Amino acid sequence: MTVLEVQNLRKSFGTVQAVKDISFAVEAGEIFTIIGPNGAGKTTTLEMIEGLVQPDGGHISYGGLSWDKDAEAIKKMIGVQPQSEAMFDLLTPQENLELFASFYEKPMSVIEILDMVNLTEHRNKKVKVLSGGQRQRLAIGLAMVGDPKILFLDEPTTGLDPQARRNIWDIVLALKEMGKTTILTTHYMDEAEKLSDRVCIVDAGQVVTLDSPAALIDRLTKEREVRMTFIDGEAAATQVEQFAGAQSAIVRTERTGKDLKLWTNQPEDALHVLFGFTKDQGYRVDQVSIREMSLEDVFISFTGKEWRD
Amino acid sequence: MSVMNQFKKMFMTQLRMTLREKQAWFWGIFFPVILMVIFMVIFSGGSDDDFKVKVAAVAEQSNESSNMMLQQLKQIPVFEWVEEEPVTRDYAETLVKDKDVSAAIVLPSADGDTSLSLILNKEDEQNSTSMAVISILNEYIQKANLMAAGVEPVFVLNVESVSAGSDDLKYQDFLLTGMIALSIAQGGLFGMVDMVEMRRKGLLKRLRMTPAKMGLFGFSDMLMRLVFAMFQIILLSLIGVYVFGATLHIDLVSLLIIFLFGSLAFNAIGYFFSSFSKTTEAYMGIANIASFLMMFLSGVFFPIETMPGWLQPVSKVLPLTYFVSGLRDGMVYATGWLDGTFWLGIGVLVLWGAITFLLGSLLYRNRSIAAR
Numbered sequence: 001m002t003v004l005e006v007q008n009l010r011k012s013f014g015t016v017q018a019v020k021d022i023s024f025a026v027e028a029g030e031i032f033t034i035i036g037p038n039g040a041g042k043t044t045t046l047e048m049i050e051g052l053v054q055p056d057g058g059h060i061s062y063g064g065l066s067w068d069k070d071a072e073a074i075k076k077m078i079g080v081q082p083q084s085e086a087m088f089d090l091l092t093p094q095e096n097l098e099l100f101a102s103f104y105e106k107p108m109s110v111i112e113i114l115d116m117v118n119l120t121e122h123r124n125k126k127v128k129v130l131s132g133g134q135r136q137r138l139a140i141g142l143a144m145v146g147d148p149k150i151l152f153l154d155e156p157t158t159g160l161d162p163q164a165r166r167n168i169w170d171i172v173l174a175l176k177e178m179g180k181t182t183i184l185t186t187h188y189m190d191e192a193e194k195l196s197d198r199v200c201i202v203d204a205g206q207v208v209t210l211d212s213p214a215a216l217i218d219r220l221t222k223e224r225e226v227r228m229t230f231i232d233g234e235a236a237a238t239q240v241e242q243f244a245g246a247q248s249a250i251v252r253t254e255r256t257g258k259d260l261k262l263w264t265n266q267p268e269d270a271l272h273v274l275f276g277f278t279k280d281q282g283y284r285v286d287q288v289s290i291r292e293m294s295l296e297d298v299f300i301s302f303t304g305k306e307w308r309d
Numbered sequence: 310m311s312v313m314n315q316f317k318k319m320f321m322t323q324l325r326m327t328l329r330e331k332q333a334w335f336w337g338i339f340f341p342v343i344l345m346v347i348f349m350v351i352f353s354g355g356s357d358d359d360f361k362v363k364v365a366a367v368a369e370q371s372n373e374s375s376n377m378m379l380q381q382l383k384q385i386p387v388f389e390w391v392e393e394e395p396v397t398r399d400y401a402e403t404l405v406k407d408k409d410v411s412a413a414i415v416l417p418s419a420d421g422d423t424s425l426s427l428i429l430n431k432e433d434e435q436n437s438t439s440m441a442v443i444s445i446l447n448e449y450i451q452k453a454n455l456m457a458a459g460v461e462p463v464f465v466l467n468v469e470s471v472s473a474g475s476d477d478l479k480y481q482d483f484l485l486t487g488m489i490a491l492s493i494a495q496g497g498l499f500g501m502v503d504m505v506e507m508r509r510k511g512l513l514k515r516l517r518m519t520p521a522k523m524g525l526f527g528f529s530d531m532l533m534r535l536v537f538a539m540f541q542i543i544l545l546s547l548i549g550v551y552v553f554g555a556t557l558h559i560d561l562v563s564l565l566i567i568f569l570f571g572s573l574a575f576n577a578i579g580y581f582f583s584s585f586s587k588t589t590e591a592y593m594g595i596a597n598i599a600s601f602l603m604m605f606l607s608g609v610f611f612p613i614e615t616m617p618g619w620l621q622p623v624s625k626v627l628p629l630t631y632f633v634s635g636l637r638d639g640m641v642y643a644t645g646w647l648d649g650t651f652w653l654g655i656g657v658l659v660l661w662g663a664i665t666f667l668l669g670s671l672l673y674r675n676r677s678i679a680a681r
Contacts, residue, residue: 050518051518052514052517052518072520075518075519075520076520078518080515080518080519082511082514082515082518083511084510084511084515085510085511086510086511086512086514086515087510087512087515088322088326088512089510090325090326090329090330091322091325091326095321095322095325098318099318099319099321099322100519100521102311102314102315102317102318102319103315103519103520103521104519104520105311126329146519146520
């Protein structure tokens with residue numbers, strides 16, 4: 001079931017065209033991730049969907065409801081965690097949650113939310129003394145408090161340390177367990193890969209591609225990168241490079257000192273002949289690895305741009 | 310039911326934010342109290358029987374005339390004698406130079422001599438204390454002369470002061486009401502700083518993404534400000550009355566009317582400032598300029614009539630002028646709310662409030678669409 005449908009969204013700020021043409025549909029219960037580099041138009045897209053920014057063109061439909069006519073009804077079914085840390089600094093997490101709970105007819109229990117976002121221990125501290133990760137968790141709690149069907153999490157892990165990021169991932173996955181639909185933006189590729197059911201890659205205000213992380217990676221060329229280093233040093237590496245260059249399974253090679261990189265469409269065959277050669281010659285291999293493909297490669301292959309965090 | 314709960318939570322939020330904000334305590338409570346205490350101490354100076362002048366008597370040689378005169382002079386309550394016994398002229402001059410005494414009175418040096426001399430510090434020759442000493446001594450000499458001549462005085466002078474209000478209007482009353490008006494005005498001018506902060510942090514935007522009733526949020530904010538202002542009035546009045554002996558004649562109806570309109574007008578002005586201030590620093594700067602301008606031009610500390618003529622038209626357009634005078638009507642003069650000038654003042658406040666509120670809302674609306 002489609003809970004949110006976005007068609008041909010456009011938005012310009014002055015001469016800057018932040019969003020050129022974005023369309024997608026979100027299914028109930030999924031984690032739908034919008035990724036893209038800074039300035040790709042993620043936040044603007046989200047703010048239009050959240051009803052904060054009026055689009056220049058296009059349609060947004062929440063299962064038939066639109067912002068023009070049903071703003072109040074939509075506000076009741078969505079929960080938003082904005083990028084900025086918008087909360088009352090002088091209030092405690094519990095007081096913040098209780099205030100936001102009062103806006104809704106059937107809010108979730110504040111105690112339950114505190115427990116879920118792991119803030120029970122800090123519920124009576126003022127928000128201004130909380131750490132970045134704790135504030136971010138409270139922001140997610142505030143988005144959840146109205147028991148919404150759809151949650152918007154805008155870069156919830158930006159600027160957090162790895163442990164804090166993992167905590168947020170756990171919360172996002174718990175929300176999925178509860179049957180919520182989550183729309184997430186991030187500029188961390190690993191995060192998108194780990195959490196999402198489907199990924200929408202956005203660049204320069206347009207959708208580049210949209211599919212599940214596995215399917216996107218699968219669509220990439222089958223060429224894989226193999227790295228090898230040798231205990232016997234540069235001499236061995238040079239010999240192996242010459243041998244590899246003559247093999248049909250290996251597309252091309254590249255060597256710096258004792259580090260050898262080669263590209264192949266049949267990694268199993270290539271490794272088989274290479275290890276046969278090294279054994280015959282008595283070269284000792286120090287390390288060998290096949291680089292895994294990630295969404296980063298998907299991004300590079302679709303946009304032709306290098307990915308920057 | 311749920312609206313009531315929402316309102317309760319919103320009001321508690323506003324209250325907590327104010328009570329937990331050190332700035333609110335400082336500017337709302339401590340600053341006006343300190344300012345009032347300073348001005349009261351400097352300008353009201355205490356009543357007549359507190360006025361004392363330190364003097365010393367000089368008698369080179371003790372004699373009949375000097376003893377008699379000293380005795381009579383010691384009856385004058387204003388003089389405070391630094392030394393019980395007369396001192397030498399040299400010592401007296403040192404005392405005057407060091408400002409240990411305001412004046413030294415030189416008694417006749419020989420029997421039958423009838424002249425008094427006065428040693429004053431050159432720096433203080435023209436100040437009011439010296440003038441007072443001279444006139445007191447002149448009066449004393451005159452009386453002594455009349456007595457010596459055996460004549461009863463024919464003319465006497467009685468001094469009376471009048472004021473527009475009740476008989477016992479004092480400067481304390483004037484200043485107290487001025488300070489109350491000033492602190493409520495400042496509460497409005499400075500108080501909207503949290504709006505700037507809330508917008509900067511995206512909190513206003515955040516609230517608009519929920520089903521929260523924003524009108525209710527604004528109303529709870531307003532109500533909290535009125536409660537806070539009420540607290541200011543009561544606190545300042547208590548200090549004014551019990552510490553500085555101010556006397557209030559309260560007309561509750563006019564006080565309530567002017568309080569309500571005044572608070573709303575100054576909050577609207579603060580709201581207007583907040584609508585175009587991007588940072589709290591910018592807002593505080595604007596609020597400070599407005600506050601200082603009004604503080605000295607609106608008759609808070611001194612009646613407007615004592616200001617230079619060319620400045621007076623400026624006072625006539627400032628809202629604080631009308632708030633101060635309205636508050637004095639309600640708290641000191643007890644002229645009641647049927648007075649015409651009272652309503653003229655309310656009219657000016659309403660005008661200020663309405664215009665700034667409309668401009669502020671307009672700017673807020675334009676921004677919320679254009680802003681990222």
